[in-house]
Amino acid sequence: MKNSIAERVCDFLISYPPFDKLNENDLLEIAKEVNIMYLEKGDIVFSKDDTYHNYFYIVRNGAVSLYHRTNDNKMNMVSINDAGDIFGVRPLIIEENYKLTAVANEESIVYGIPIEIFKSVTNNNVKVYKYLITSFASNAYDPYTAEENEKIFIDYLPNQSNDIVFFQTANYTKRPITCTSKTTSQEAAVKMSKHKIGCIIVVNNKKQPVGIITNSDLKNRIATGLFPINTPVANIMTSPVITDRKDITVAQGQLQMIKHSIGHLCITKDGTVNSKLIGVLTHHDILVDLGNNPAFILKEIKRAKRTKTLRSARQKTNSLLKSYLDQNIPLSHILKLVSKINDAVTVRVIELSIDKMPSPPPVKFSWLAIGSQGRNEQLLFTDQDNALVFEDVTEDKYEETQNYFLELSRLITKSLNKIGFEYCEADMMASNPEWCKSLSKWKRQFTDWILNPNEKAILLSSIFFDYSRIYGDKNHEDKLTETIYKTLGNTSLFYSFLGKDALKSPSPLGFFKQFLVEQNGEQKNLFNIKKRALMPLIDAARLLTLSKQIKGVNNTAERYEKLAELEPANKELFESCSYAFKALLKFKTKQGLMHNDSGKFIKLESLSKEEKLKLRRCFKPINEVQESIKLRFSLTNFM
Structure with a gap:
């Protein structure tokens, strides 16, 4: 006869670490012996100095808070454990009394996992052990550091990024007293x-x-x-x-x-x-x-109630970014992690902004990140580029609906600005009526840019065609993409204009192989790495993927990697373009962190001979891919 309760417990546990690292039979053996606890708000699971239990715990429903009781009998919250979070793992790692008090934050269901059975089925499972050690270390309470710093670091929820944090070199005090x-x-x-x-x-x-x-x-x-x-x-x-x-x-x-x-x-x-x-x-x-890792930051973002908290969480990302760059973590991995954090910040800002509106959104909508965030290449704080698409409405409701979303967009862009993302100087933001409109109007706009290309249309399409949906109805994004590729099939002139635009920035080096620097203005004699090195690669990748009808790949390096896969004859060129782009973006990011700016303009005198040599090597693929574009799209006579 089936043990339906154990099976339901098993179905829940399999979705969360470390239980997701166990096979079905071992997990079912644990589930059969789980202690199911029903808690009212305020019920105590264990208290500080209690003798350790024969279980550790996972929240099934509700929430359980962990508190430290100070010498003056005050209770300071250490963390809140939501559904899927484990706590009380001290007796599993080290048999000593509890250092914290666990209290139900609301009506909750908690599973007690029997330690002896758990140990027997997870013996020698390194992944499980690593996860539990990390969870224990993050929730263990150190009275000395807490007394000294009057701060306790809250819970840690590992994910794929944990491998990097777990095996990175620890930061220790270099000048001990x-x-x-x-x-x-x-x-x-x-x-x-x-x-x-x-x-x-x-x-x-x-x-x-x-x-x-x-x-x-x-x-x-x-x-x-x-x-x-x-x-x-x-x-x-x-x-x-x-x-x-x-x-x-x-x-x-x-x-x-x-x-x-x-x-x-x-x-x-x-x-x-x-x-x-x-x-x-x-x-x-x-x-x-x-x-200071992505999982911790993402959880902090998810729980944020104020813009100030989101700003603090996003600023931690720069420290994380510097650490990863110093450790030579692959840039492709860094891009994914930072993009995930940027998107999470935007999502939380949107959620909080909707709460501030006098009424819920009147129809479905989507928030699109465009430009560098749309390509998942936004590592440092840059200006905002975004757009909003809302569901089609009748003509008599259009103005009212648009006004609602314009007001919402103003709240969102204002909060993003407070967090550190500057307003776009060209006003390419959803708070601008031009970039906040219905799905049908956006489809007509994209169609017009493609079928009637001119300098302005190419400029805008080169920005707006790099988009990704951050929040809202995915159907809007799919229909926009469908419109773009369907319309591209009806014209070849657009590729010529887009190709001309991709070639507007020639080689970053002059005739005598010297760096081409800005000739006037505040940036005189500085090298613009974005304009002269990164953008040519970005523009070329966009043109080539559009012409190949490649969907769902927005990141520049990934676009070149996909092109290398599709065109074996040009594999070496496209792979070198991907490598060059990542190397240049990494260099720009390091410069930005060093000088606390965007890293866009570089003072060449500050670079070592080796750094200049590395940059020059990255410029070669730019020349080669531009020459390829000239031939592929017959642009010699079009220029």
């Missing part, structure tokens, strides 16, 4: 207070670590009267210390701390206690590394 074994405890405490730190490392005359003193040592051994305040630190320090090398990863740091039940690791020159101290890695550092 030290003292000698003869230093008095009072002197050590004063030093810790002065530098606002939670620990001090005791070193010998060779600067090798011999001990560590934390707030806990001072509290338990000095404040209790066990030792006088002027006792040498040698009497109260923890020794020997646990050490590791400077290239320690986040994962290794977590495992070391859990294995030795410590909150601090001494980083030495060769990773042993017999070499010079060069840094300290704390549990707080680990949480910061885990907190």
